[in-house]
Amino acid sequence: MDTRFFGLISAVILCLSAGCVAPAPVDTKQDTVAAPPAAAVAVEESAPQLFEPGAFDSPRSCRGCHSAIVDAWSKSMHAAAWEDKWYQDDYMLGHRETDGATDMLCGPCHAPIAARTGLLPPADGSAFDDTSRRGISCDFCHTVKGVEQLYNMGHISEPGPVKKGPRGDGRSLYHEIESSELHTQAEFCGACHMVVHPANGVHIIDTYEDWRTNDYGQQGITCQKCHMTPGPGISQNPGRSALMGARRDNVAFHGFTGGGSYMQDAVGHTEQAQMSREFLKAAAVVELSDTVGEDGTLELTVDVRNVGAGHKIPTGTTYIRKMWLQVEVLDQSNTSVFSSGQILANNHVDPDATFFRLLFLDDKGQLTGKSWRAQGIGYDRRIPANGKDTEVYRIPLPAKGDYTVNTRLMYRSFSQATLDAMQQRSDQEVPPVESVEMASAQIDVTY
Ligand code: HEC
Ligand code: HEC
Ligand code: HEC
Ligand code: HEC
Numbered sequence: 001m002d003t004r005f006f007g008l009i010s011a012v013i014l015c016l017s018a019g020c021v022a023p024a025p026v027d028t029k030q031d032t033v034a035a036p037p038a039a040a041v042a043v044e045e046s047a048p049q050l051f052e053p054g055a056f057d058s059p060r061s062c063r064g065c066h067s068a069i070v071d072a073w074s075k076s077m078h079a080a081a082w083e084d085k086w087y088q089d090d091y092m093l094g095h096r097e098t099d100g101a102t103d104m105l106c107g108p109c110h111a112p113i114a115a116r117t118g119l120l121p122p123a124d125g126s127a128f129d130d131t132s133r134r135g136i137s138c139d140f141c142h143t144v145k146g147v148e149q150l151y152n153m154g155h156i157s158e159p160g161p162v163k164k165g166p167r168g169d170g171r172s173l174y175h176e177i178e179s180s181e182l183h184t185q186a187e188f189c190g191a192c193h194m195v196v197h198p199a200n201g202v203h204i205i206d207t208y209e210d211w212r213t214n215d216y217g218q219q220g221i222t223c224q225k226c227h228m229t230p231g232p233g234i235s236q237n238p239g240r241s242a243l244m245g246a247r248r249d250n251v252a253f254h255g256f257t258g259g260g261s262y263m264q265d266a267v268g269h270t271e272q273a274q275m276s277r278e279f280l281k282a283a284a285v286v287e288l289s290d291t292v293g294e295d296g297t298l299e300l301t302v303d304v305r306n307v308g309a310g311h312k313i314p315t316g317t318t319y320i321r322k323m324w325l326q327v328e329v330l331d332q333s334n335t336s337v338f339s340s341g342q343i344l345a346n347n348h349v350d351p352d353a354t355f356f357r358l359l360f361l362d363d364k365g366q367l368t369g370k371s372w373r374a375q376g377i378g379y380d381r382r383i384p385a386n387g388k389d390t391e392v393y394r395i396p397l398p399a400k401g402d403y404t405v406n407t408r409l410m411y412r413s414f415s416q417a418t419l420d421a422m423q424q425r426s427d428q429e430v431p432p433v434e435s436v437e438m439a440s441a442q443i444d445v446t447y
């Protein structure tokens with residue numbers, strides 16, 4: 001194996017209660033990369049890489065030749081990763097509660113160029129240049145020469161005239177090109193899509209580890225194969241990646257579509273928001289079966305299957321997102337005789353609904369969605385890749401007759417309570433959170 005590929009290994013020392021041990025190798029093809037710690041550990045990071053401000057190119061200097069890619073990227077959540085007001089609210093709250101201890105945890109993922117050029121701290125971004133403000137941009141990703149740690153942004157940067165990408169056979173007048181296998185691998189994404197609490201090892205975001213150990217990871221179906229195409233199930237995107245570039249069968253799409261339709265709509269990226277809704281719909285199906293007892297009790301079994309995502313649903317910041325079931329039983333005159341998971345007048349969700357998400361435990365043993373307070377996992381109900389989860393409802397039917405049962409699997413990027421609190425803290429208007437239907441099913445039952 002080409003050892004240059006992953007660069008130097010940092011002195012990551014995992015100190016378990018039994019003493020300090022070397023991190024376990026992650027994978028035979030990644031045999032020198034530090035894997036995320038599995039249990040409570042103290043992670044000692046190597047000194048971060050630091051370059052001169054301006055060492056990374058602005059996305060503006062790529063636009064002249066890569067206009068379609070710059071366009072797609074600028075509507076992605078990567079472009080918004082720092083300026084995103086929902087991120088800013090959470091980040092500043094963490095900053096205040098920990099006296100700034102979280103700054104250099106959050107910053108390297110959400111503003112990697114600022115962190116790598118010494119413009120962060122100060123925490124509020126007041127020293128940032130234009131390039132740093134653009135979140136995770138072209139030149140950060142395309143000057144990555146290796147990954148030394150598969151969590152908490154363990155990328156190794158080599159900013160300069162050489163742009164690293166998946167091919168290596170193109171020619172550009174502006175920059176040199178180097179082929180990089182890493183850019184086609186999930187580890188490239190995983191080094192950010194895996195967040196480990198530095199004080200106690202709690203897995204805050206586990207998308208990469210989840211993927212690595214499930215069917216998709218075992219079969220090598222990478223993040224790029226699903227998230228760098230213009231839509232779910234579209235595997236070919238023919239065209240040119242650059243003006244004067246060669247025609248290619250499949251050009252990597254840079255919208256990095258996920259579930260973020262609410263944020264995208266809020267900032268006017270309506271097309272990208274629509275793509276996000278299609279992604280959410282591609283992830284799951286709902287199946288129903290029923291029996292009605294002698295006494296008129298309807299036993300409704302709802303199976304939710306994850307058929308389209310290469311990881312659990314929801315994934316990522318699942319302590320912020322939420323997925324839940326809406327069930328409604330209507331009689332022949334369309335009157336509701338049972339309902340669960342409905343949206344209330346204040347745009348909150350029925351608190352008794354069946355929720356699929358993850359929440360942490362804080363130091364008082366309370367459930368929390370604030371990542372820096374996490375001491376452990378308090379609630380984890382998510383649907384594994386290619387797996388299913390089942391909920392059974394026992395519903396008393398009021399009288400003999402025919403009924404219709406409607407069931408919907410719903411998704412929100414935030415809870416309305418989070419947005420209410422954010423609005424109070426900052427006085428800024430945030431639109432009410434959108435609910436997206438991921439899947440639905442209907443059956444008729446007779447008592
Ligand atoms: C190792 C990289 C990494 C670190 C460190 C990190 N994040 Fe993130 N963050 C992510 C990724 C990846 C996502 C996207 C996941 C998703 O879409 O569900 C994300 C999403 C978020 C979001 C949701 C934003 C939105 O608009 O939906 C918030 C809020 C957030 N992070 C806050 C924080 C805070 C606060 C910290 C520090 C305590 C932090 N993050 C540290 C990688 C990181
Ligand atoms: C003067 C035009 C020009 C500019 C400006 C430019 N590029 Fe390129 N770039 C090209 C051409 C042409 C190719 C080759 C495309 C092909 O044939 O596939 C290319 C290819 C690439 C590749 C693909 C490498 C591979 O083969 O996998 C990456 C990555 C890349 N450029 C990044 C950037 C970044 C980042 C910027 C801005 C900092 C930038 N480029 C600015 C013209 C340009
Ligand atoms: C088989 C296709 C597939 C693969 C492989 C895949 N994903 Fe996804 N991903 C999806 C679908 C579909 C969704 C939408 C469902 C959702 O948001 O939960 C999604 C959602 C997401 C989200 C948004 C979560 C949210 O709701 O905030 C993130 C972040 C993400 N994926 C990252 C990754 C990363 C990182 C990898 C690789 C380690 C990966 N995905 C591999 C299909 C895939
Ligand atoms: C989050 C990291 C990330 C960001 C940000 C990013 N890219 Fe990429 N880019 C990738 C990866 C990964 C690939 C390779 C995907 C694959 O082929 O599997 C890629 C592929 C490319 C290619 C080759 C496309 C092809 O299929 O021939 C070009 C050109 C390129 N990127 C330019 C850019 C430019 C310009 C920007 C800024 C607007 C940008 N990238 C932003 C990660 C990124």
Ligand code: HEC
Pocket residue numbers: 077078080081082084087108109110112136153188189190191192193223224227228256257258259260261276
């Ligand atoms: C430098 C760290 C970093 C790298 C590398 C990175 N991501 Fe992300 N990604 C983030 C952060 C941070 C966010 C959340 C931004 C926000 O919402 O504020 C995010 C968000 C996303 C989303 C969520 C979009 C949504 O709609 O919710 C997807 C999908 C995604 N990334 C896929 C990828 C894939 C695929 C790769 C690899 C080709 C990748 N990311 C590489 C840090 C990274």
